[in-house]
Amino acid sequence: MDHTERMFVRQGPPYPAAVIPLDAPVREVVIDYLVRTLWALLALIAAILIGRAIRRAAMRTLTRRKAHPNVVALLGNLSQMGMFIVAGLVILAIYTQGSFGWILTSFSVVGLVIGLSLQDILRNFFAGVYVLVERPFRIGDTVAVDGHTGVVQEIGFRATLLRTDDGREVVVPNATLMTSSLVNLTRYPVRSAKLSVSVPADQPLADVPDQMRELLAGAESIADEPAPVVLLRGVTLGRAHYDVTVWGADFDRAAADAISALRAGGPQWEAEGA
Numbered sequence: 001m002d003h004t005e006r007m008f009v010r011q012g013p014p015y016p017a018a019v020i021p022l023d024a025p026v027r028e029v030v031i032d033y034l035v036r037t038l039w040a041l042l043a044l045i046a047a048i049l050i051g052r053a054i055r056r057a058a059m060r061t062l063t064r065r066k067a068h069p070n071v072v073a074l075l076g077n078l079s080q081m082g083m084f085i086v087a088g089l090v091i092l093a094i095y096t097q098g099s100f101g102w103i104l105t106s107f108s109v110v111g112l113v114i115g116l117s118l119q120d121i122l123r124n125f126f127a128g129v130y131v132l133v134e135r136p137f138r139i140g141d142t143v144a145v146d147g148h149t150g151v152v153q154e155i156g157f158r159a160t161l162l163r164t165d166d167g168r169e170v171v172v173p174n175a176t177l178m179t180s181s182l183v184n185l186t187r188y189p190v191r192s193a194k195l196s197v198s199v200p201a202d203q204p205l206a207d208v209p210d211q212m213r214e215l216l217a218g219a220e221s222i223a224d225e226p227a228p229v230v231l232l233r234g235v236t237l238g239r240a241h242y243d244v245t246v247w248g249a250d251f252d253r254a255a256a257d258a259i260s261a262l263r264a265g266g267p268q269w270e271a272e273g274a
Helices: 003-010 023-065 069-117 119-134 176-179 207-217 251-263
Strands: 143-145 148-155 159-163 170-175 183-184 190-202 229-236 238-246 272-273
Touching: 023 069, 023 229, 069 119, 069 190, 119 159, 119 176, 143 207, 148 170, 159 176, 190 251, 207 229, 207 238, 207 251, 238 251
Parallel strands: none
Antiparallel strands: 143 148, 143 183, 148 159, 159 170, 190 238, 190 272, 229 238
16 A cells, blocks of 8 residues: 555544433433423423512502511511412422431421420511501500500511610510400590599589589590599588599690599589599
């Protein structure tokens, strides 16, 4: 073979590369994971769309109920986060399949342990959310709860702060507001004050109630509606005893003005708070 023939052989076309076919089991695994990934992407997209819709609906509902702005934002975000958690569990179930039950059980045990260790904090938190959403009282209201009476200064997610008449600050856990009887002293525009009044029994008893109402009508702090109520309780030792109920926006002032007005009815008229 001469030099030219050798060059021709050397410059001939290269041999084609060998194509290694995938084994059937490997191909099935790849296809299976591609299908799972597709379903996972669909679950994620659905979670995003549904989460946004739930968040908007929750925020609209809370805004219509005039809930606290912080609660509106918090519950809106929590509703969307809850949808993402559900989507995460669905995606985990898609990829793990047979092992999902064991994984979910492990998460449940961990969640139970965390929940038990933080149960007081969580109870106060959800009670605070309830207070801010339902608004049984507002900042500035005077409330009585668990033996304390004061003006509401702040409503937090863990506790509510009250300021008492003597200048003390009372921190009331929100869970206490859910389990104890609470009295909102400023919910209604007027409140009642009760008095005990005694007058000499030698006066015409039928005229005394009208005289008392005339005396009370001159006090600005006493409301016209509801009208003052005068009831004869009894007559003992030459004196007639009456129960008088008056109403006013500031019931302490209304009671004080009523006592002053009734004592002006006569030198022997006596009046005091019931």
